[in-house]
Amino acid sequence: MYGFGGTVLRINLETGEIRRSPTPESFAREWLGARGFVAKTIYDEVPRNADPLGPENLFIVAPGVLTGSFAPCGSKLGFGCVSPLTNGHADSNMGGHLGPEIKYAGYDMIVLERISPKPVYLFIDDDAVELRPAEQYWGMGSLDLEARMKKDLGEDFQIATIGPAGENGVGFACITHDFGRQAGRCGVGAVMGSKRLKAIAVRGTKSLAVHDLPGLTKHTYDIIQRTKPHPNMEPWQKYGTALFVSWANEHGCFPSRNFQTTYHEGWEGISGEKLAEEVLVTHKACFGCWMNCGKYSRARIPGKPDTYLEGPEYETIALCGGSCGMTDIHHVAYANYLCDNLGLDTMSGGNVTGFAMECYERGIITKDDLEGHELRWGNIDDFEHFVGMIAARRGIGELFSHGTRAAAQKLGRGTIEFAEQAKGMEFSGYDTRWYSAQLLSYCTADIGAHHNRSWAITADIELGQDTPVGKAPVVIYLQHIRPLFDTWCCCRLFWGELDVTPEEHVDAVRHLTGWDITIEECMLTSERIWNLTRAHYLERNGGPGRKHDVAPLRQLEERIPTGPAEGRKVGTENFEYMLNDYYANRGWDAEGNPTREVLETLGLPRIADRLEKLGLLGKPIPGGIPKVRGQKLKPKAM
């Protein structure tokens, strides 16, 4: 089969048994890779009541169809499981170089089953696959361990690790690779840790089989030459995603102090420009990317050791920086380092810490809870102590280690109203009170409030920021576009910022695989994934769907107090309007449950049967489901 490694690897961590089977071409074509492979496999194989951190959960590592090919930035690698943070489907992906390495070693999906009796790491050197002892690595920081393993194994191994947070089962523990690339969300690092799998080290030296190499080469070569002079190229190369800090403040969507407001006083100190000026060491790219948005930095803070890592990028600046009240880029870079080495997602980690800072400000938690420390806005020492408590699940760190929703449920006293999360997943770095489509995106997403499920900020501007009308169909379209990048496994930024079209990515898939695949077929795969993971969420968490698509009260009813978006809020009525519109446009019933008609249209009749048995199937829609679900809109670059 062209374009794929050709082998699915299954490893039983309990017994050490390793099984290989050929990747079925029908499976590859139907699900394309990574997020698609994960969604299908987890849904089919993980028992409905399985504990996310127990032996029945699976931990899956899967590159996608374009990973490691010469297609534009085919760098991505997906990780999947059931999430300990949301108790639903989980997938999270990272760039860097590990995905291609796995493909060159010949693997399309690695399924890790059960729990190892002792700490191990997975060693892959082409056909040699071993579980090696990792007791000597257990307890080490993610970044420290990667440096150590590079020394132990050699520079040409690509390595992914977890830190103490992953070992300890923190709900938002991440997986780290390449000194700062993460599969950050959904707690995939905690599931890896629950398996006692400390790291994955891979070297692949095989060639990738390509159906039409001259065609693929010319295709990508032409895109490279066309996009080199693109006006967005230079700013992205210079500042990476951090260039968005100034824009987000000017447009009133930057989270400041746990989303209390959306314009951050002192943002200039943590901007992309400041990053380039103060902490940048070198520009760094993922595999096959000529836009190099990665910024490798060094933080220098008097009294602390100099720290190196890739980052901080926008989300980290927004959540560890803005949301925790920081105004110094060195402090944000250091906070980034702390989270990375502990193995905490900087997005949830920053959001949770900002939330805890507000709890401290309000006197809901005190010095007594914090081992005598404080938790003040913008204080890097307080931040350092608190994230240490979370990663170790020590004292009140245990309470916050399961995310803001779980913490708020235990703390009570109205804290849930300012816990900025959906389905238990913390908000990405965008406030939504002036961006209602983004709020709808967060709240309807299968994994919760993650911007990469659908980023609708500029779509909101195009459609009108003060209206809920017309938002739902566009959000659906964006929710269908995004899975494509997570299954193709090429970077979405070439689409968003450099105007490389989804159709061009499909052309790359055609050259690579020889399939007569079209964008329409790919979009159908997206919608299939979206409905499957919705069903998965309902099966694990009960229905109706609507009760899970809930927005934080702050976003709905608390007016933004300062900045360019002052006075704005979404409003409960507007949110309900958008939800109704969303369900109708998806072909789901008014309670947010998928209908048999839509599931059968997508070739998922078995899922309709399962939902029906569980009383979770949507009621038939009078007049039938919409023929076209979603409305195309390419959001402008910022």
Next chain:
Amino acid sequence: MRIKVDTSRCTGCKLCQQICTIEHYGEINPKKAAIRIGAEFPEPGVFTPRLCVQCGACARACPEGAIERTGSADAFVLDTSKCTNCGVCVETCPIGVMYTHAAAPTPVKCDLCLKCTEVCNTGALTVVDSPRPTSR
């Protein structure tokens, strides 16, 4: 003509390695490329592309006369039909940029096709006019 390497501009993207093996082997396989990228992380944080500077030491050492600079070209090129894969060139190379790969029948050597400089978008690899190296 030669390829100038500016390590401060390399981002480690490996586009150069991909195009190199596409051009020379009709395959995508960065590990087979005639250019390698050293990565010194976490400190000091620098990428170091390493490739042949066409000094000709390998050509002088080759017992089969399989490495030659022909005509006015600036590259020493390996004639794979003459090469016996004895490994002398790899051992001789003063800067360690004659590479081997398990699936390559002969050592891997840069022949100045310049494709890598065409895909590089950061200025890490550029073509410069310079006098031919004086050896041989």
